[in-house]
Amino acid sequence: MDMKTANKKMSAKDKYRLLTRDLSWEPSYRTEEEIFPYLAYEGLKIHDWNKWEDPFRLTMDAYWKYQAEKERKFYAIIDAHAQNNGHLNITDARYLSALKIFLQAISPGEYAAHKGFARAGREFRGVGTQVACQMQAIDEIRHAQTQIHALSNYNKFYNGFHAFADQRDRIWYTSVARSFFDDAMSAGPFEFMIAIGFSFEYVLTNLLFVPFMSGAAYNGDMATVTFGFSAQSDEARHMTLGLECIKFMLEQDPDNLPIVQGWIDKWFWRGFRVLGLVSTMMDYMLPKRVMSWREAWEIYGAENGGALFKDLARYGIRPPKGWDDAEAGIDHMSHQFMLGLYQWSFGTSFHAWIPSDEDLQWLSAKYPTTFDKYYRPRWEHIKKLEAAGTPFKNYGLAKLCQCCQLPTVFTEPADPTLICHREVEYKGDKYHFCSDHCMSIFDNEPEKYIQAWLPMPALFQEPTNGDLGAWMDWVSLKDGQDNGDFADSQDRRNFEMWRGMATSNQ
Amino acid sequence: MHIDLRTVSIQPLRQTFDHLARRFGDKPSSRYQEGSYDIQPVENLHYRPTWDPDQVLYDASITKIVMNDWYALKDPRQFYYSTYTLARARQQENTEANFSFVETRGLADMLPDDLRRRALDLLVPLRHAAWGANLNNTFICSYGYGTVFTQPCMYHAMDNLGTAQYLSRIGLLLGGTEALEDGKAAWMDGDAWQGLRRYTEDCLVVRDPFELFVAQNVALDGLLYPLVYERIVDDQFAANGGSVVAMLSQFMSDWFDETRKWVDAVMKVAAAESEQNREQLQVWTSAWRDRAAAALLPVIEQVFAGQADEVMGEQLAAFKARLDKTGVVV
Numbered sequence: 123m124d125m126k127t128a129n130k131k132m133s134a135k136d137k138y139r140l141l142t143r144d145l146s147w148e149p150s151y152r153t154e155e156e157i158f159p160y161l162a163y164e165g166l167k168i169h170d171w172n173k174w175e176d177p178f179r180l181t182m183d184a185y186w187k188y189q190a191e192k193e194r195k196f197y198a199i200i201d202a203h204a205q206n207n208g209h210l211n212i213t214d215a216r217y218l219s220a221l222k223i224f225l226q227a228i229s230p231g232e233y234a235a236h237k238g239f240a241r242a243g244r245e246f247r248g249v250g251t252q253v254a255c256q257m258q259a260i261d262e263i264r265h266a267q268t269q270i271h272a273l274s275n276y277n278k279f280y281n282g283f284h285a286f287a288d289q290r291d292r293i294w295y296t297s298v299a300r301s302f303f304d305d306a307m308s309a310g311p312f313e314f315m316i317a318i319g320f321s322f323e324y325v326l327t328n329l330l331f332v333p334f335m336s337g338a339a340y341n342g343d344m345a346t347v348t349f350g351f352s353a354q355s356d357e358a359r360h361m362t363l364g365l366e367c368i369k370f371m372l373e374q375d376p377d378n379l380p381i382v383q384g385w386i387d388k389w390f391w392r393g394f395r396v397l398g399l400v401s402t403m404m405d406y407m408l409p410k411r412v413m414s415w416r417e418a419w420e421i422y423g424a425e426n427g428g429a430l431f432k433d434l435a436r437y438g439i440r441p442p443k444g445w446d447d448a449e450a451g452i453d454h455m456s457h458q459f460m461l462g463l464y465q466w467s468f469g470t471s472f473h474a475w476i477p478s479d480e481d482l483q484w485l486s487a488k489y490p491t492t493f494d495k496y497y498r499p500r501w502e503h504i505k506k507l508e509a510a511g512t513p514f515k516n517y518g519l520a521k522l523c524q525c526c527q528l529p530t531v532f533t534e535p536a537d538p539t540l541i542c543h544r545e546v547e548y549k550g551d552k553y554h555f556c557s558d559h560c561m562s563i564f565d566n567e568p569e570k571y572i573q574a575w576l577p578m579p580a581l582f583q584e585p586t587n588g589d590l591g592a593w594m595d596w597v598s599l600k601d602g603q604d605n606g607d608f609a610d611s612q613d614r615r616n617f618e619m620w621r622g623m624a625t626s627n628q
Numbered sequence: 629m630h631i632d633l634r635t636v637s638i639q640p641l642r643q644t645f646d647h648l649a650r651r652f653g654d655k656p657s658s659r660y661q662e663g664s665y666d667i668q669p670v671e672n673l674h675y676r677p678t679w680d681p682d683q684v685l686y687d688a689s690i691t692k693i694v695m696n697d698w699y700a701l702k703d704p705r706q707f708y709y710s711t712y713t714l715a716r717a718r719q720q721e722n723t724e725a726n727f728s729f730v731e732t733r734g735l736a737d738m739l740p741d742d743l744r745r746r747a748l749d750l751l752v753p754l755r756h757a758a759w760g761a762n763l764n765n766t767f768i769c770s771y772g773y774g775t776v777f778t779q780p781c782m783y784h785a786m787d788n789l790g791t792a793q794y795l796s797r798i799g800l801l802l803g804g805t806e807a808l809e810d811g812k813a814a815w816m817d818g819d820a821w822q823g824l825r826r827y828t829e830d831c832l833v834v835r836d837p838f839e840l841f842v843a844q845n846v847a848l849d850g851l852l853y854p855l856v857y858e859r860i861v862d863d864q865f866a867a868n869g870g871s872v873v874a875m876l877s878q879f880m881s882d883w884f885d886e887t888r889k890w891v892d893a894v895m896k897v898a899a900a901e902s903e904q905n906r907e908q909l910q911v912w913t914s915a916w917r918d919r920a921a922a923a924l925l926p927v928i929e930q931v932f933a934g935q936a937d938e939v940m941g942e943q944l945a946a947f948k949a950r951l952d953k954t955g956v957v958v
Contacts, residue, residue, distance in 0.1 A: 141797070243770075256766055277645060308679075
C-alpha cells in the first residue's frame with residue numbers, strides 16, 4: 123500500500139482549516155437545534171457558518187507558546203515591584219483611587235467576559251466562531267487574574283482594596299459595571315457579541331485601556347503598566363473578533379441590519395455611561411495627568427469611532443443613536459461625576475478630594491468652554507465650606523438610573539444648568555432615568571430592566587434596613603479608613619511617611 | 629521623574645484580601661487562591677437570562693449535585709492561567725521536538741504500512757471526539773458554579789482542542805490530507821465509530837454541567853485514554869515497530885496522567901459532601917461508563933479483534949479500582 127506523507131506545500135490557511143475548521147461534523151443522532159438551542163430566539167438569520175473568516179489563525183500549541191512568554195515577563199516584573207516597594211514610586215497616594223475603582227468594578231468585568239465568552243464559545247455554531255470565543259474566554263480569566271495579582275501588593279499597604287470581592291456584588295457604584303456585564307450575559311449569544319465583542323472591545327476599550335495605562339506609566343505604577351501592556355496583544359485579537367463578528371452578522375442576511383443597529387445603539391450608550399467612571403479617573407484622579415477626557419475622546423472615540431462607522435456604512439450601519447448626545451456630554455461628565463463622588467465620599471471605598479488650585483487651572487485650560495463657567499464656582503464654594511469647617515457632605519442618597527445605574531447627575535444635552543431626568547411608569551411603578559437613551563433601552567425591554575438590582579433601594583431593605591453603619595458592615599467598608607476625603611486619610615499619611623523614610627535619612 | 633528609594637522595611641497593614649482571610653486566615657495568599665476563590669459574582673445579580681429565564685446568571689441549581697461550598701472542589705494542580713499556560717508551553721515544546729525528530733529523520737516513512745494503516749484508522753477519527761470533548765468542557769466552564777471548579781474546565785477544553793490538533797497533525801504526517809478525509813468518513817459512517825459519535829452527540833445535549841463532567845471527563849476519557857494511548861499506542865504499536873506513534877502522542881498520555889488527578893479530586897470531594905451526591909454520581913458514572921464501554925468496544929476491536937472483550941474487561945476493572953478511591957462505587 124502506497125500512502126502519501128504530509129503535503130509539505132500546504133498553505134498556512136489550508137493547514138489551519140484542517141487543524142480547526144475540519145474538526146466539526148454535521149450531527150445526525152441529535153439535531154442542530156438540540157445542540158445549539160439559543161441560536162434562533164434573537165431573530166438573527168445565519169445561512170452559512172462557514173463564511174465566518176478566522177482573523178487569527180492561532181493553533182493551541184502556538185497559543186501556549188506565545189502566552190507563556192508573556193506570563194513569564196509579567197510575573198517577573200510584578201514580583202520585583204512587590205519586593206522593591208514599587209508602590210512608593212507612584213506620584214502620590216491620590217492615584218490609588220483609580221486603582222481601587224479598577225479592581226472593584228473593572229476586574230470583575232473581565233471575569234464576566236470570561237464566562238460570557240465561554241458560553242458564546244459553546245452556544246455558537248461553527249468551529250471558527252467557537253474557537254475564537256473560547257480563546258477570548260481563557261484570555262479574559264487571564265486578565266482578571268493578572269489584575270488581581272498586580273494589585274494584590276497595593277492591598278497590603280493601602281485601604282480600599284481589601285474587600286473588592288464583597289463590593290463587586292454589594293457596593294452601589296460597582297453596580298454600574300456589574301449591571302452592564304450582567305445585561306450582556308443575560309442577552310442571547312449574538313447580542314452578547316455586539317455588546318462585549320464589538321461595542322466594548324472594539325469601540326470603547328481603547329478609551330479605557332490606553333489612557334488608563336498611560337496614566338499608570340505617568341504616575342510611576344509599573345505593576346499596572348505591566349498588566350495593561352501584557353493584555354494589549356490579547357486585546358488586539360479580541361478587537362478583530364468583535365469586528366469580524368459584526369461583519370459576519372451583517373453579511374449573512376439583510377434582515378439582520380435593524381437588529382444589529384438596535385444593539386449598537388443600545389450598547390454604545392451603555393458603554394459610554396460606564397466610561398463615566400473613566401472620565402473622572404482621567405480628569406481628577408491621576409496626580410499627573412496624561413491627557414484630558416476630552417482629548418482622549420477626540421482620539422479614541424471621535425476619530426477611531428468615526429472611521430469605524432464610515433467603514434460600516436457600506437452595510438447600512440449608521441453611527442449609534444446616542445453619539446451626538448455623548449459628544450455634548452464630553453465636556454461636562456467628569457466634573458459632574460466627580461462632584462457627585464466628593465459629596466457621597468462617605469459611601470465609597472476610595473477617596474475623593476477637592477482639586478488643588480493647580481488642578482483647577484489645568485481643568486480650566488482643558489475645558490475652556492465649560493469648566494470656569496459651570497464647575498469651578500462649585501468647587502470654589504465647596505472649598506469655602508471646607509475652610510469654614512463645614513465640609514459639604516450629602517448624606518442623602520443618589521437617585522440612580524434604572525438602566526445604567528449611575529446617579530442621575532448628568533445634565534440635559536442642550537442645557538448644562540438643568541439636570542436631565544426622565545421617568546416612566548410601568549405596571550404601576552415609577553422608574554427613573556438619566557437620559558433619553560437609557561429610557562429608550564428600558565422601553566425596548568421593560569421586563570428585563572425592572573429586574574435590575576438597585577443598590578440605593580436595597581439599603582432600606584434587609585439586612586441593613588436603612589442603617590448606614592449596618593450598610594457599611596454589609597459592604598465591608600471600613601468607615602474612616604476606606605472612605606472620605608483624601609486630605610486626612612490614612613493612605614495619605616502612610617504614603618508620605620513611607621516615602622519620607624525611603625527618600626531621606628530619617 | 630525617577631526617585632532613588634532607600635530600601636526600607638514597611639509593616640504591611642494586612643496580608644491579604646478579606647474574602648481570602650475569611651477562608652484561610654490573615655496570611656499571605658498564593659496566586660492560585662487570589663486568582664480563583666470567590667471571583668465569580670454571587671448575589672444581587674441584575675437580570676435573568678433571556679435565553680433561559682428559569683436560570684439565574686450564575687446558578688448552582690442547574691446541576692443535581694449540591695455543594696455547600698463549590699470552592700471546596702479545589703484543583704490539586706492549583707492551575708491558574710499562568711501556571712497552566714507555562715505547563716502546557718513546556719509540553720508543547722517537547723511535542724514539537726518529538727514531531728521534528730520524527731520528521732527530520734524520516735521516521736514516519738519507516739513505519740510498516742500495516743501499522744501505519746492501523747494507527748491512522750484508530751487515531752484520526754478521534755480528533756472529532758476530542759473536538760466534542762472541547763465543546764463539552766467549554767459547556768461545563770460556562771454553566772458550572774464556582775471558579776475553582778469551572779476554570780480548570782476551560783483549560784481542559786483548550787487541551788482537548790490541542791489534542792484534536794495534534795491528532796490531526798499525526799494524520800497529516802502519516803497519511804496526508806487523505807488520512808483526514810478518510811478519518812472523517814469513518815467517524816461519520818464507519819460502523820466502528822457510530823457508537824462513539826452517538827455518545828458524543830448525546831453529551832452535547834446534556835445541560836447539567838456536573839453530569840456532563842462525569843460523562844465526558846470521568847466515564848468516556850477514563851476509558852478512552854488508557855485504552856488508546858496506554859494499551860494500544862504505548863504497548864501494542866510500540867512493541868510492533870511503532871514507537872514513532874507513541875512519540876507523537878506523548879502529549880496525550882502525559883496529559884491523561886496529569887488531568888486524572890484533578891478529575892478524581894473533584895469526584896472525591898463532591899461524593900464526600902453528601903450521600904445524595906454520592907448516589908447521584910454513582911448513577912451517572914455507571915450509566916455513562918456502560919455506554920462508553922459499549923461505544924469503545926468496536927473501536928478497540930479494530931486492533932484487538934477477538935481479544936477486545938477481555939481488554940475491555942481489564943480496563944473496566946481498572947476504572948472501578950480508580951473510582952473506588954474517590955468513594956464512587958460503580
